[in-house]
Amino acid sequence: MHLIHAHWRALPEQQTPDSLKVWLKASAVPADALEHVSVHPTGPGRLTLGLFHALPRLRDAERAALRLSRRACDDGPLRAYTLLSCGSVMVPCYHNLLLAETPDTGEDGTGQDRFRPGANAWDPSGPRQD
Template sequence: MYLVHARLRAPTGQRIPSRAAEFVTRQAREADRLEHVSVHESGDDWVLGLFFTAETLAEAEGNAVRLCGRALEADGPLRGWVLLGSGAALIDAPWDPWAGSGPGPTGGGRLMPLPDLSTRKPFPPL
Protein backbone atom coordinates (compact mmCIF):
# COMPACT_ATOMS: atom_id res chain seq x y z
CA MET A 1 0.00 0.00 0.00
CA TYR A 2 1.23 3.47 -0.85
CA LEU A 3 0.36 6.79 0.78
CA VAL A 4 0.35 9.74 -1.62
CA HIS A 5 -0.18 13.28 -0.34
CA ALA A 6 -2.04 15.71 -2.61
CA ARG A 7 -1.77 19.37 -1.60
CA LEU A 8 -4.85 21.47 -2.43
CA ARG A 9 -5.58 25.18 -2.20
CA ALA A 10 -9.05 26.70 -2.02
CA PRO A 11 -9.90 29.51 -4.44
CA THR A 12 -10.77 31.92 -1.61
CA GLY A 13 -8.86 30.54 1.37
CA GLN A 14 -11.89 28.67 2.64
CA ARG A 15 -11.86 25.53 4.76
CA ILE A 16 -12.15 22.18 3.06
CA PRO A 17 -15.72 20.81 3.05
CA SER A 18 -16.46 18.31 5.81
CA ARG A 19 -17.30 15.57 3.32
CA ALA A 20 -14.28 16.08 1.06
CA ALA A 21 -12.80 12.64 1.75
CA GLU A 22 -16.11 10.96 0.97
CA PHE A 23 -16.49 13.03 -2.21
CA VAL A 24 -12.98 12.13 -3.43
CA THR A 25 -13.64 8.47 -2.67
CA ARG A 26 -16.78 8.58 -4.83
CA GLN A 27 -14.72 9.93 -7.75
CA ALA A 28 -12.40 6.90 -7.67
CA ARG A 29 -12.61 4.18 -10.27
CA GLU A 30 -11.83 0.55 -9.60
CA ALA A 31 -8.62 0.86 -11.64
CA ASP A 32 -7.39 3.60 -9.26
CA ARG A 33 -7.13 1.00 -6.48
CA LEU A 34 -7.97 3.63 -3.85
CA GLU A 35 -8.30 2.19 -0.35
CA HIS A 36 -8.79 5.21 1.92
CA VAL A 37 -8.76 9.03 1.97
CA SER A 38 -7.84 11.28 4.89
CA VAL A 39 -7.84 15.08 5.03
CA HIS A 40 -5.76 17.45 7.13
CA GLU A 41 -4.82 21.11 7.19
CA SER A 42 -1.29 22.22 6.38
CA GLY A 43 -0.84 25.96 6.79
CA ASP A 44 -2.90 27.75 4.15
CA ASP A 45 -3.35 24.52 2.19
CA TRP A 46 -5.14 21.23 2.68
CA VAL A 47 -3.65 17.78 2.19
CA LEU A 48 -5.45 14.68 1.02
CA GLY A 49 -3.82 11.48 2.22
CA LEU A 50 -4.61 8.97 -0.51
CA PHE A 51 -3.92 5.31 0.24
CA PHE A 52 -3.56 3.08 -2.83
CA THR A 53 -3.10 -0.67 -3.20
CA ALA A 54 -1.17 -0.11 -6.43
CA GLU A 55 1.59 -2.41 -7.63
CA THR A 56 4.21 0.36 -7.75
CA LEU A 57 4.82 3.80 -6.31
CA ALA A 58 4.73 5.32 -9.80
CA GLU A 59 1.29 3.79 -10.40
CA ALA A 60 0.00 5.13 -7.06
CA GLU A 61 1.30 8.64 -7.79
CA GLY A 62 -0.24 8.62 -11.27
CA ASN A 63 -3.55 7.42 -9.85
CA ALA A 64 -3.47 10.26 -7.31
CA VAL A 65 -3.03 12.93 -9.99
CA ARG A 66 -5.83 11.51 -12.14
CA LEU A 67 -8.18 11.06 -9.17
CA CYS A 68 -7.57 14.60 -7.92
CA GLY A 69 -8.15 15.94 -11.43
CA ARG A 70 -11.54 14.24 -11.58
CA ALA A 71 -12.48 15.42 -8.08
CA LEU A 72 -11.52 19.04 -8.79
CA GLU A 73 -13.32 19.12 -12.15
CA ALA A 74 -16.49 17.36 -11.00
CA ASP A 75 -19.58 19.30 -10.01
CA GLY A 76 -19.07 19.18 -6.26
CA PRO A 77 -17.53 20.77 -3.19
CA LEU A 78 -13.96 20.89 -4.58
CA ARG A 79 -14.79 22.61 -7.87
CA GLY A 80 -12.44 25.56 -8.29
CA TRP A 81 -9.81 24.20 -5.92
CA VAL A 82 -6.24 23.84 -7.23
CA LEU A 83 -3.91 20.85 -7.00
CA LEU A 84 -0.56 22.35 -5.98
CA GLY A 85 1.33 19.08 -6.13
CA SER A 86 1.33 15.47 -5.08
CA GLY A 87 3.81 12.78 -4.20
CA ALA A 88 4.52 9.84 -1.97
CA ALA A 89 4.85 10.48 1.72
CA LEU A 90 8.40 9.24 2.24
CA ILE A 91 9.87 8.55 5.66
CA ASP A 92 13.59 9.01 6.14
CA ALA A 93 15.28 5.78 7.26
CA PRO A 94 16.58 7.08 10.63
CA TRP A 95 12.99 7.79 11.67
CA ASP A 96 11.49 4.60 10.27
CA PRO A 97 11.87 1.63 12.63
CA TRP A 98 11.00 -0.78 9.81
CA ALA A 99 13.73 0.43 7.47
CA GLY A 100 16.73 -1.87 7.30
CA SER A 101 19.16 0.85 8.34
CA GLY A 102 16.91 2.56 10.89
CA PRO A 103 17.81 2.37 14.56
CA GLY A 104 14.70 0.59 15.87
CA PRO A 105 14.56 -0.62 19.46
CA THR A 106 16.82 -3.58 18.70
CA GLY A 107 18.96 -2.15 15.91
CA GLY A 108 18.88 -3.06 12.25
CA GLY A 109 15.34 -1.76 11.90
CA ARG A 110 13.76 -4.60 13.89
CA LEU A 111 11.09 -3.87 16.47
CA MET A 112 12.00 -6.91 18.55
CA PRO A 113 14.97 -9.26 18.73
CA LEU A 114 15.12 -12.31 16.52
CA PRO A 115 14.21 -15.56 18.26
CA ASP A 116 16.98 -17.82 19.56
CA LEU A 117 15.99 -21.08 17.90
CA SER A 118 18.59 -23.05 19.88
CA THR A 119 16.46 -22.66 23.04
CA ARG A 120 13.35 -24.08 21.35
CA LYS A 121 11.48 -20.99 22.57
CA PRO A 122 10.46 -19.09 19.44
CA PHE A 123 9.55 -15.89 21.29
CA PRO A 124 12.02 -13.95 23.44
CA PRO A 125 10.86 -12.98 26.95
CA LEU A 126 9.40 -9.50 27.29
Protein backbone atom coordinates (compact mmCIF):
# COMPACT_ATOMS: atom_id res chain seq x y z
CA MET A 1 0.00 0.00 0.00
CA HIS A 2 1.27 3.47 -0.89
CA LEU A 3 0.25 6.86 0.50
CA ILE A 4 0.09 9.57 -2.13
CA HIS A 5 -0.52 13.22 -1.23
CA ALA A 6 -2.37 15.53 -3.59
CA HIS A 7 -2.06 19.23 -2.67
CA TRP A 8 -4.74 21.65 -3.89
CA ARG A 9 -5.42 25.40 -3.89
CA ALA A 10 -8.66 27.22 -4.66
CA LEU A 11 -8.85 30.78 -5.93
CA PRO A 12 -10.99 32.41 -4.74
CA GLU A 13 -10.94 30.55 -1.44
CA GLN A 14 -13.47 27.72 -1.19
CA GLN A 15 -14.74 25.54 1.62
CA THR A 16 -13.79 21.89 1.41
CA PRO A 17 -16.67 20.09 -0.36
CA ASP A 18 -18.60 17.98 2.15
CA SER A 19 -19.01 15.06 -0.22
CA LEU A 20 -15.40 14.99 -1.44
CA LYS A 21 -14.35 11.77 0.28
CA VAL A 22 -17.48 9.92 -0.89
CA TRP A 23 -17.09 11.25 -4.44
CA LEU A 24 -13.44 10.16 -4.65
CA LYS A 25 -14.18 6.64 -3.44
CA ALA A 26 -17.16 6.31 -5.80
CA SER A 27 -15.16 7.66 -8.76
CA ALA A 28 -12.21 5.31 -8.33
CA VAL A 29 -12.07 2.45 -10.80
CA PRO A 30 -10.89 -1.03 -9.75
CA ALA A 31 -7.49 -0.45 -11.39
CA ASP A 32 -6.94 2.51 -9.01
CA ALA A 33 -7.00 0.09 -6.04
CA LEU A 34 -8.05 2.98 -3.80
CA GLU A 35 -8.33 1.70 -0.22
CA HIS A 36 -8.70 4.85 1.87
CA VAL A 37 -9.02 8.63 1.49
CA SER A 38 -8.20 11.27 4.07
CA VAL A 39 -9.09 14.93 3.56
CA HIS A 40 -7.06 17.62 5.33
CA PRO A 41 -7.89 21.31 4.94
CA THR A 42 -4.49 22.97 5.42
CA GLY A 43 -5.47 26.63 5.34
CA PRO A 44 -7.86 29.02 3.62
CA GLY A 45 -8.47 27.65 0.14
CA ARG A 46 -5.89 24.87 0.61
CA LEU A 47 -6.42 21.16 0.83
CA THR A 48 -4.32 17.99 1.04
CA LEU A 49 -5.74 14.62 0.11
CA GLY A 50 -4.15 11.45 1.42
CA LEU A 51 -4.86 8.68 -1.10
CA PHE A 52 -3.96 5.14 -0.07
CA HIS A 53 -3.57 2.81 -3.04
CA ALA A 54 -3.11 -0.95 -2.66
CA LEU A 55 -0.82 -1.29 -5.65
CA PRO A 56 2.52 -3.12 -5.63
CA ARG A 57 4.55 -0.36 -7.33
CA LEU A 58 4.85 3.23 -6.16
CA ARG A 59 4.84 4.51 -9.73
CA ASP A 60 1.45 2.87 -10.36
CA ALA A 61 0.02 4.33 -7.15
CA GLU A 62 1.20 7.83 -8.12
CA ARG A 63 -0.34 7.48 -11.57
CA ALA A 64 -3.65 6.23 -10.11
CA ALA A 65 -3.73 9.17 -7.67
CA LEU A 66 -3.05 11.62 -10.49
CA ARG A 67 -5.82 10.13 -12.67
CA LEU A 68 -8.28 10.31 -9.78
CA SER A 69 -7.20 13.88 -8.97
CA ARG A 70 -7.71 14.94 -12.58
CA ARG A 71 -11.22 13.43 -12.57
CA ALA A 72 -12.02 15.36 -9.38
CA CYS A 73 -10.79 18.56 -11.03
CA ASP A 74 -12.44 18.01 -14.43
CA ASP A 75 -15.77 16.43 -13.50
CA GLY A 76 -16.01 16.44 -9.73
CA PRO A 77 -16.23 18.57 -6.63
CA LEU A 78 -12.77 20.14 -7.04
CA ARG A 79 -13.52 22.11 -10.22
CA ALA A 80 -12.73 25.37 -8.38
CA TYR A 81 -9.35 24.02 -7.25
CA THR A 82 -5.93 23.78 -8.89
CA LEU A 83 -3.81 20.69 -8.34
CA LEU A 84 -0.42 21.88 -7.06
CA SER A 85 1.33 18.53 -6.67
CA CYS A 86 0.60 14.84 -6.51
CA GLY A 87 3.17 12.30 -5.35
CA SER A 88 4.51 9.99 -2.70
CA VAL A 89 5.39 11.21 0.73
CA MET A 90 9.10 11.26 1.52
CA VAL A 91 10.30 10.28 4.99
CA PRO A 92 13.50 12.34 5.45
CA CYS A 93 14.79 10.52 8.54
CA TYR A 94 14.60 7.18 6.75
CA HIS A 95 16.41 8.47 3.68
CA ASN A 96 19.07 10.18 5.80
CA LEU A 97 19.80 6.83 7.41
CA LEU A 98 20.12 5.19 4.02
CA LEU A 99 22.75 7.74 3.08
CA ALA A 100 24.72 7.40 6.32
CA GLU A 101 28.25 6.05 6.01
CA THR A 102 27.77 3.46 8.75
CA PRO A 103 24.41 1.72 8.74
CA ASP A 104 22.48 1.73 12.01
CA THR A 105 20.96 -1.63 12.74
CA GLY A 106 19.33 -0.66 16.04
CA GLU A 107 19.89 -2.08 19.46
CA ASP A 108 18.81 -5.60 18.56
CA GLY A 109 20.61 -5.73 15.20
CA THR A 110 17.44 -5.96 13.11
CA GLY A 111 17.03 -2.26 12.33
CA GLN A 112 13.47 -2.35 13.67
CA ASP A 113 13.97 0.14 16.51
CA ARG A 114 15.82 2.91 14.68
CA PHE A 115 12.92 5.38 14.59
CA ARG A 116 11.61 5.03 18.13
CA PRO A 117 11.98 8.09 20.37
CA GLY A 118 13.83 7.92 23.64
CA ALA A 119 17.40 6.89 24.31
CA ASN A 120 18.12 6.49 20.60
CA ALA A 121 16.84 9.96 19.65
CA TRP A 122 19.02 11.71 17.11
CA ASP A 123 19.21 14.93 15.16
CA PRO A 124 18.53 14.19 11.46
CA SER A 125 20.74 17.10 10.41
CA GLY A 126 23.84 15.49 11.86
CA PRO A 127 25.32 12.10 12.72
CA ARG A 128 23.63 9.93 15.25
CA GLN A 129 24.92 10.25 18.82
CA ASP A 130 24.57 7.01 20.82
